[in-house]
Amino acid sequence: MTKLIEPSEYxxxxxxxxxxxxxxxFMHLPKxxxxxxxxxxxxxxxxxxxxxxxxxxxxxxxxxYGRRFATGTNTLDPRSDSETLIDAxxxxxxxxxxxxxxxxxLGTGCLLFTLLCELPLAxxxxxxxxxxxxxxxxxxxxxxxxxxxxxxxxxxxxDAVKGEFDIIVCNPPYIxxxxxxxxxxxxDPYGALFSGQTGLEAYQQVIPRLxxxxxxxxxxxxxxxxxxELCVEKIALKCxxxxxxxxxxxxxxxxxxxxxxxx
Numbered sequence: 570m571t572k573l574i575e576p577s578e579y580x581x582x583x584x585x586x587x588x589x590x591x592x593x594x595f596m597h598l599p600k601x602x603x604x605x606x607x608x609x610x611x612x613x614x615x616x617x618x619x620x621x622x623x624x625x626x627x628x629x630x631x632x633x634y635g636r637r638f639a640t641g642t643n644t645l646d647p648r649s650d651s652e653t654l655i656d657a658x659x660x661x662x663x664x665x666x667x668x669x670x671x672x673x674x675l676g677t678g679c680l681l682f683t684l685l686c687e688l689p690l691a692x693x694x695x696x697x698x699x700x701x702x703x704x705x706x707x708x709x710x711x712x713x714x715x716x717x718x719x720x721x722x723x724x725x726x727x728d729a730v731k732g733e734f735d736i737i738v739c740n741p742p743y744i745x746x747x748x749x750x751x752x753x754x755x756x757d758p759y760g761a762l763f764s765g766q767t768g769l770e771a772y773q774q775v776i777p778r779l780x781x782x783x784x785x786x787x788x789x790x791x792x793x794x795x796x797x798e799l800c801v802e803k804i805a806l807k808c809x810x811x812x813x814x815x816x817x818x819x820x821x822x823x824x825x826x827x828x829x830x831x832x
Contacts, residue, residue, distance in 0.1 A: 621752035633679045643701035645761040647679040657816045668735040678706035733784045740792040741771035789828040
């Protein structure tokens with residue numbers, strides 16, 4: 570059963586069964602023995618993985634930027650591509666600033682809470698339309714001890730948001746509804762993946778109000794899908810935003826666009 574599963578994934582699942590770290594399992598693997606009950610539990614986890622369920626959904630957490638984030642069926646699993654956005658923000662904003670951050674589409678909170686951890690004087694607001702996703706985000710907010718520096722609110726994008734921000738981040742759904750995804754990806758919530766026929770609907774909803782939410786010196790960071798930079802650029806220019814940079818992920822794909830107010 571384990572032949573089709575990566576060794577690293579097998580160790581993670583075994584660690585969950587034994588309530589140990591993957592590193593501990595790696596060190597003790599040759600000598601490990603399982604009870605019958607533990608074997609049954611491990612087999613059930615392996616079966617779920619073989620059917621395509623992501624490791625993060627099975628374990629209930631995912632590592633992102635060196636930190637563990639709870640995830641679930643109602644949230645998009647944090648992805649390494651999104652770490653590009655964190656790197657982009659930190660390139661422009663030194664760690665000693667008391668910035669106000671807005672995260673539109675909070676999900677697990679991996680973007681907002683990572684930035685708050687990296688920028689210790691910053692405060693933030695995270696917005697999500699899903700009550701279930703907000704419950705997951707609040708678990709991460711509490712785990713990372715960020716309750717006093719952040720607020721999670723339910724809203725359709727920025728409808729319930731007031732004020733101006735130094736940093737606005739957004740990783741909206743950006744996949745067209747006609748695209749066919751692999752089985753593993755489809756364990757994420759539909760609304761966190763798909764955005765109309767072209768994949769641009771969320772940007773058309775989010776971008777128009779960003780100028781009013783930005784401080785004069787503020788910056789917006791948008792995660793985008795492969796090949797979407799020109800289309801998103803057109804939407805941003807119509808909404809009085811000025812391009813300030815584009816950032817590739819580790820594969821070389823442009824993954825994040827940065828904008829400022831076009832004053």
